[in-house]
Each structure stands twice: as C-alpha cells, then as structure tokens.
Amino acid sequence: MKIRYQPIVPFDQEGFNRLKDEQHGLHPDDQYLKPGRIPHIWCPGCGLGVVLNTYINALKMTGIPIDRSVVVSGIGCTGRVAGYLNMDTYHTTHGRAIPFATGLSLTRPDLSVTVFSGDGDLFAIGGNHFIHAARRNVNLKVICVNNFNYGMTGGQVAPTTPVSARTTTTPYGNSEASFNLPYLAHASGAVYVARWTTFHARQLVNAIAETFSIDGFTFIEVIAPCPVGYGRPNKIGSGLDEMIYYKENSIVQNGADPRNVDIALKGKIVVGKFSEEKRPTFLGEYEEKILKKFRRTET
Amino acid sequence: MKFWRLPLDAGSHSIPIGELHIIKDRCKGCGFCIEFCPNQVLKEAPEFNKKGYHPPLVTKQGECVNCNLCEIICPEFAIYSVLKEYKELTAEDIAGYSKK
Ligand SMILES: Cc1ncc(C[n+]2csc(CCOP(=O)(O)OP(=O)(O)O)c2C)c(N)n1
Ligand code: SF4
Ligand code: SF4
Ligand code: SF4
Secondary structure (H helix, E strand, C coil), X not given: XXXXXXXXXXXXXXXXXXXXXXXXXXXXXXXXXXXXXXXXXXXXXXXXXXXXXXXXHHHHHHCCCXXXXXXXXXXXXXHHHHHHECCEEEECCCCCHHHHHHHHHHHCCCCEEEEEEXXXXXXXXXXXXXXXXXXXXXXXXXXXXXXXXXXXXXXXXXXXXXXXXCECCECCCCCCCCCCHHHHHHHHCCCEEEXXXXXXXXXXXXXXXHHHCCCCCEEEEEECCCHHHHHCCCCCCCHHHHHHHHHHHEEECXXXXXXXXXXXXXXXXXXXXXXXXXXXXXXXXXXXXXXXXXXXXXX | CCCCCCCCCHHHCEEEEEEEEECHHHCCCCCHHHHHCCCCCEEECCCCCCCCCCCEEECCCCCCCCCCHHHHHCCCXXXXXXXXXXXXXXXXXXXXXXXX
C-alpha cells in the first residue's frame, strides 16, 4: 500500500496578518491581549475567559503598568492564560509555576508576580511547591482556577473533585476525599485567602486588585465551570447552567472559618474573603536575619 | 422597595446610559451576558455569526445603564459598553423601579 502524505502547507503569514489587523483592537481590553491570539482555545461556556477578563480589569483598576507585572502559569487549560496576555508571561512545566515564580519574585522584587494556574497543576503535581511557598510567605499573588477536574487532558479526577462526582477516571463516582483549598492555603501560611466564583465577576476584580497591594503570599480560589469535563458527566449542564448554579447556591460569608468551606457535589459554595493577616515575607526575613549579619562584618 | 413619590433629591441624581458594542464574530454563544444583565437589555439574536453561534442582540436600546457587567463577564472579549450620556431621574423611572 502506498502511503499518501498530506502536502505541507506553508504558514500563511499574510493571512495571519490580515486576520490580526481585522480582529485586533476591536475591544478596549485588546491592549492587554497578544495580537492575533483571540479567539482563544477555551470551550464555549468555559469560565477561564471570565477569569482572564477579571484579571485584566483588576490591572486596569489599579493602573499597574504591564511592564511591571508578570504572569507565570503551569500546564493545563488554565495555563494557556500565559499565551494570551500581552506582557511578560511564562508558561512553565507542569506543576512548576510556583518555583519559577519564586525565583522571579526574589530576584526582581520590583515586579508584581502573579501565578495563574489550575487546581490540578497547583495542588496535584505542584502541591508541595504551593505549601512551602505559602509557609515561607514568598511575595506571590496566586490565582487558582478550580474547575474540579483536569480539563485539558480529558476530564480526569483531580484532588479537588468532590466525593461521588463523575469524571472520566471515576465513572462510578469519586470515592476519595477532596482538598478544601482555602483551608489548605490558610493552614500553610497564606496571608490573604479568598474564594469567588466566575459568577461573582465584580467581586473577583476587586479581590485581585486588592491582592496587588499586599506584601506576601496571597491566594484566591476561583470556582469556574468546565462544561466539558465536569458539567456534562455530573449532569450540571452547560457553562451557563453551572453559572446559574453558582448564583443560586453561593453564600457570601466574609471572614468565614476556612475549615468549614468544603464544597460537596452540587452543594452550597461559601464565597468571600476568608482571612487577611500580616506576616514577615521571605525576602524581608532573609534580609533581616542573614544578609544584615554579613553586611555588618563587611564594614 | 416602593417609592410613593419622586424623592426630593431626585434632581441631584441621574441614570447613566451606556452604548453597547458587540463584536459578533468573537461570540461563542455562552449566554452569560444575556442571563446576567441586570436590566435584561440583551437577548439571543436569531441569526448566526461566522462561527455558527447566536451572538447577543440589544433589545432595549437606551435601557443599558452602563454597569459593565456584560463586559467583565464575557469570556470572549466580545461585548463592551461605553458611557453615552446621563439621563435625568423622572417619575416614570421611579415607578418602573418600584414595579421590579
Ligand atoms: C509532567 C506532566 N505530567 C502530566 C502532564 C499532563 N497534563 C497536562 S494538563 C494536566 C492537568 C491540568 O489540570 P488543571 O491544572 O486542573 O487545569 P485545567 O486544564 O483543568 O484548567 C495534566 C495532568 C503534563 N503535561 N506534564
Ligand atoms: S476542557 Fe474545560 S477547562 Fe478546558 S477549555 Fe474546555 S471547558 Fe475550559
Ligand atoms: S452594561 Fe450592564 S446594563 Fe448594559 S447591557 Fe451590559 S450588563 Fe446590561
Ligand atoms: S458573554 Fe460574550 S461570548 Fe457569551 S454570549 Fe455574551 S457576547 Fe457571546
């Protein structure tokens, strides 16, 4: 049998330029987006676009110049954020957004470093990095998009999948307990812990903007619909149905004890700003306890 | 909440009116803007866009209060509103609000 190969079509640079010129700049937020990258790859009804949109609005609100802000993502659908923002962004290997961002934040304390990644990336493969960066109080702004599954690889179970929820790898329902992310972040030492859903877009903009001015490790969990990996197998429905579920089942409770904010399958979702405290940062302590001693001996 | 007359300080308040811009071919038809607009200004257009989705359509021109919710909730950067003018507060606005 003769194999017929597909002819190699050269990249149509002219076509791409035409598309870019026609499409880019139609929306006021396009100045924050890489030319030619929109439409993004996310599914219709996916919540990730909302989170990206709110992040851009938080930047606009605080007026932080884009050459002073950096976004670091891991791998996953959420990790794609790094490819869409028109600023210094880094798409790192799976689970390693926090170690990369730690280095960046310590060597360039003048930059505002945001880690934007999924629940699987930050809490499965990257779980250890998360707890230690929080313990050390590295100056990082972490935004974790929790869609209760591994969206990118086909909807597998994640450490955040609620008990009894169906995913492609738990066809009879999940039998494992799930992480309560705000509790984990708070217990590990995060100085700011909040949770919102994509339905609470306005509150999310304010929360992200608020964290920009906090020195230390901040954590915002954003509950977002993944109609493909989570909504459909669990009969929640489309992205819009999941947003309506958030609207009807969210309880705003600022200052709630993070121990009590577990999310059950189709259960109530407690949202709000759970905690904020002040604690010396990693860089501050290192300067104070180590570097100072050497400076004294030098002079 | 019910008002029985125009508030005495009505003259010092106004209603912002927004002008909506919809980039039809970017829309993926998720329906977030249509569902969550506080004034139900939008509905699904009967026609398809280039991608085969139904983009939103402005049904009640002049009723958009430029709250920007549709702008920040759209995952596709396909809709935004800009402030066009401020409208004086009238007795009809108060009556309409009381009905809601
Ligand atoms: C070292 C390594 N292991 C596994 C994978 C496969 N992989 C890609 S994305 C992903 C999970 C992402 O899930 P999550 O962080 O929840 O993001 P989502 O896609 O749901 O936004 C996995 C396991 C990989 N890319 N690299
Ligand atoms: S698979 Fe899920 S998380 Fe990924 S783009 Fe689709 S809806 Fe979004
Ligand atoms: S700006 Fe507000 S009132 Fe106007 S269409 Fe959008 S959501 Fe509705
Ligand atoms: S929110 Fe955006 S993508 Fe969704 S229906 Fe409205 S315009 Fe279309």
